[in-house]
Amino acid sequence: MPAHTSPEELYRHSLCLLLDKDIPAWVGLWAEDGVMEFPFAPPGWPAWLEGREAVAAYMRDYPDRIDLHDFPDLRIHRTERPETIVVEMRGVGSLVGTGAPFDMTYIAVVSVRDGRFTSYRDYWNPLAVHEYGLDFAGSGIR
Known part of the structure; x- marks a missing residue:
């Protein structure tokens, strides 16, 4: 079980791993049956990842597409359910292919069980796909 067991601790640790570009360790924070949802996913992008x-x-x-530098404006809100938090933040960095600036605002509803992400x-903003020229086609993502 990860040392970061509260939802807040786990989430903050996950952001450090993303900044370190340690995707295997970030994925290791997930429960085997964890679910990631993208309610505003544009056409051609996944809306649901299971497991x-x-x-x-x-x-x-x-990390081959977006070089994250910081997560400013991080706000973590507790909910009535101790295992669930709501996160507001920005991810800033640059696009690897062009060096153009990247600045995206996120809101996430995250649940944790036994120190692992179970629901995220x-x-x-789906309009950013066009603004930043992002394309995950061909990456094995469905």
């Missing part, structure tokens, strides 16, 4: 392996496939090439609903 740690699906999350790993989705994230595998992330990621609300990000």
Whole structure:
């Protein structure tokens, strides 16, 4: 079990791993049956990932596309359910292929059980796909 067992601790640790580009360790924070949802996913992008392996496939090439530098404006809100938090943040960095700036606002609803992510609903701006020229086609993501 990870040392970061509260949802807040686990989430903050996960952001450090993303900044370190340690995707295998980030995926290791997931429960085997964890689910990642993208309610605003644009056409052609996944709306639902079920299981740690699906999350790993989705994230595998992330550092080859986006070089994250910071997560400013991080706000973590507790809910009535102790295992669930709501997170507001920005991810800033640059696009690896062009060096262009990247700045995305996120809201996530995250649940944790036994120190692992079990549910992660990621609300990000689908218009950014076109703005940043992001394309996950061919990456094994469905």
